[in-house]
Amino acid sequence: MTKQKSKNISVFLAGCRDGIPIGFGYLAVSFSLGIAAKNAGLTALEGFFASLFCVASAGEYVGFTMIAASASFFETAIATLVTNARYLLMGCALSQKMSPTLPLYHRMGVGFGVTDEIFGISVSRSGELNPYYNYGAMATSIPPWAIGTLLGILAGNLLPESVVSAFSVALYGMFIAVIIPAAKKDKVIAGLIIASFALSFAASELPVVSSLSEGTRTIILTVLISSFAAIVFPKDFEVKEGENE
Amino acid sequence: MSKTIIYIAVMASVTYIIRVLPLTILRKPITNKFLRSFLYYVPYVTLAVMTFPAIINATRSPVAGGAALAAGSIAAYFGADLFKVAVVACTVVFGAELVIFM
Numbered sequence: 649m650t651k652q653k654s655k656n657i658s659v660f661l662a663g664c665r666d667g668i669p670i671g672f673g674y675l676a677v678s679f680s681l682g683i684a685a686k687n688a689g690l691t692a693l694e695g696f697f698a699s700l701f702c703v704a705s706a707g708e709y710v711g712f713t714m715i716a717a718s719a720s721f722f723e724t725a726i727a728t729l730v731t732n733a734r735y736l737l738m739g740c741a742l743s744q745k746m747s748p749t750l751p752l753y754h755r756m757g758v759g760f761g762v763t764d765e766i767f768g769i770s771v772s773r774s775g776e777l778n779p780y781y782n783y784g785a786m787a788t789s790i791p792p793w794a795i796g797t798l799l800g801i802l803a804g805n806l807l808p809e810s811v812v813s814a815f816s817v818a819l820y821g822m823f824i825a826v827i828i829p830a831a832k833k834d835k836v837i838a839g840l841i842i843a844s845f846a847l848s849f850a851a852s853e854l855p856v857v858s859s860l861s862e863g864t865r866t867i868i869l870t871v872l873i874s875s876f877a878a879i880v881f882p883k884d885f886e887v888k889e890g891e892n893e
Numbered sequence: 894m895s896k897t898i899i900y901i902a903v904m905a906s907v908t909y910i911i912r913v914l915p916l917t918i919l920r921k922p923i924t925n926k927f928l929r930s931f932l933y934y935v936p937y938v939t940l941a942v943m944t945f946p947a948i949i950n951a952t953r954s955p956v957a958g959g960a961a962l963a964a965g966s967i968a969a970y971f972g973a974d975l976f977k978v979a980v981v982a983c984t985v986v987f988g989a990e991l992v993i994f995m
């Protein structure tokens with residue numbers, strides 16, 4: 649028991665250490681997210697708690713554009729659902745690494761911090777998932793995420809226009825850092841990204857469609873393009889033993 | 894209660910449910926091929942849709958945003974991590990706008 653306890657502490661510390669570089673990245677990106685939050689009319693404290701409780705870059709960004717557009721709560725919920733749908737897939741992958749005896753409260757705790765980066769570092773660890781590793785990574789990366797948002801709202805208008813303009817692309821930089829390596833590995837994804845750019849641009853210019861909110865356009869395009877891809881380019885995943893399609 | 898707080902509560906609840914549902918309920922992998930493929934493509938498509946043309950509208954000059962997209966993509970292609978790509982994109986915008994608004 650005490651042996652397990654000391655192991656949990658060392659795993660927690662390993663998670664803390666691996667979460668530090670993630671935290672630095674989050675600080676810069678969430679600063680730019682703070683600027684978006686400010687434009688949507690959020691106070692510094694509201695932005696801080698939004699980031700603390702959501703911990704989702706794209707999802708929060710879409711949420712803020714929904715707030716800015718005074719969208720309905722239902723529309724906001726759907727937009728959040730679609731933008732964050734990838735966490736569903738990550739959760740499925742992560743659940744396969746959990747011991748069947750892992751208690752519910754640990755599953756709920758780990759679930760809170762399934763971000764792209766924490767998922768990435770925890771799913772690639774060997775053996776069964778130790779929740780304390782995720783808690784460590786969350787402890788050093790989520791606070792900078794929330795503080796960065798707060799600073800972006802507070803300092804966004806203290807900084808010169810040129811610096812704000814530069815910071816405003818940090819968030820897109822993070823999106824690019826996720827999609828480009830995937831495009832490099834999978835040519836279908838590369839094609840889909842180009843198609844997404846083109847269709848998204850067209851949707852922002854075309855009559856009727858362009859009058860829809862940015863979040864709604866994102867939902868519609870995501871569902872259409874991903875469904876098309878799933879039908880035309882179904883992905884062959886490794887199927888575990890005992891399962892047949 | 895302010896309307897913004899309700900928005901944040903909606904965002905936080907939906908986000909948390911999406912994350913925790915597969916970990917608590919789903920103990921078997923999804924086998925439906927369409928659904929798996931769909932979920933596989935969703936993150937990349939949604940991020941791509943959100944990046945363009947938004948990136949060229951975010952900056953003061955669309956040319957600077959376009960340059961950030963190109964430079965960030967090249968950096969990511971050659972293995973730069975999240976933080977480095979974000980820094981490259983910001984630096985390019987800053988530099989490009991210095992020249993453009995000279």
